[in-house]
Amino acid sequence: MTAQRSNTLVVAVGLLATLALSAGCRGNKSKDPPIHPNWNMDDQQYFQAQEDNDWFPDHRAQRPLVAGTVARGLLKADDHLYRGRGADGRLVDTLPPSITLDEALLDRGERRYAIYCAPCHEQNGRGNGIIAQPGSVATGLLVKPPSYMDPRLQAMPLGYFFDVISNGKATMRPYAAQIPVEDRWAIAAWVRVLQVSERAAKADIPPAELGKLNSGGAQ
Amino acid sequence: MAQIFPRWTNKIPLAVGVTAPVVLVSVVFAIWYWFSPKFTDVGYQPEQPVPFSHKLHAGSLGLDCRYCHNTVEQAAAAALPPAGTCMNCHANLNLGDHENRIKPIKDAFAGGPPVEWIRVHMLPDYAYFNHSVHLAAGVGCSSCHGRIDQMETVFQDQPLSMSWCLDCHRDPEPNLRPRDQITNMAWGPEDAAAYDPNTDPTRTRAVAPPEHCSGCHR
Incomplete structure (x- = not known):
């Protein structure tokens, strides 16, 4: 075997080994942005939601609303629906006319409550959710949420809960930006369900349902 | 009499029949395997400005x-989420020694520059x-x-x-x-x-x- 041929062999084997090794890199973690051999039009001259735009000092392509302006369709003139207050400015104790009380509303309220409220207020509304409790790192909430079963809160009108969800109260921050208005009413209705379930007496149960309860067949 | 074809032309069939297909297949394989998002994109794990877990x-x-x-x-x-969503909980609890980790979020919430998540x-x-x-x-x-x-x-x-x-x-x-x-x-x-x-x-x-x-x- 000549020296030249053995060199070629070494190069070939080295090349194959490199390929085989780098083939094993599929899915490896990397902090560096992906390298696309062909960028085509992957990044075009328009801005997607929350993209950055270095033209602005704060690098936000999405611009904050100009003070004193209202976006089209977001006037929120209906006081009952958007503020939970009647014509007299007091908190209402009824759902807005556009929202009907039915099983679907309460189901929606229960599910949305589980997402947005239960972490602090607890699934049953007694105020000892997982965030409220001390953890391995965090202290737990410094001010604990009250229980909805508290007589003070049992006496509050429905609009109060809508108002607190929307605008916050004491250490609770407003959720108006995070939860759509219909869902806030659904949650307020679900809070009422939790309260009623606490104070309900046997006489409150409809006779048909009471029969199920007595026979032990309640679902 | 000199030959019409020089001696190296004996290698043409080998080059066309073996080397060319091998090179071609290698190029196709390389593009199929290494240009694929399975190789280029999967596993991208950038370091974020706040070590959110x-x-x-x-x-x-x-x-x-x-x-x-x-x-x-x-x-x-x-x-x-905006910084306000983080502060729903973090305004009302303390991380002790780890509190400085969320400083960029607290600054953004206080009106400072937004957190530039990657x-x-x-x-x-x-x-x-x-x-x-x-x-x-x-x-x-x-x-x-x-x-x-x-x-x-x-x-x-x-x-x-x-x-x-x-x-x-x-x-x-x-x-x-x-x-x-x-x-x-x-x-x-x-x-x-x-x-x-x-x-x-x-x-x-x-x-x-x-x-x-x-x-x-x-």
């Missing part, structure tokens, strides 16, 4: 994905993806994003390539769930096998994902 928040604490990514059911984009999942700009329609159809978060609840720092789990999209668009059923299970990170293959979207009474119409070009490229 999805493993802690979505895993241990069990917060629903939608607590923070609250636009995901109504909008095309699953928005990153995007992990980057679709090309010519693909118009909409989160809300996928959730409405019952495709779960973990189907495309992997087990986010087990990731300390989020990385890209799936290739998000066109063929990967089409695999599901052509046969969506294995990736559909009841719509109240979309944020369930633990939904596994055995759950999927036990679920039949065609007999789910909460579904009012069949899922018909587009397979034509303009379904995604507008």
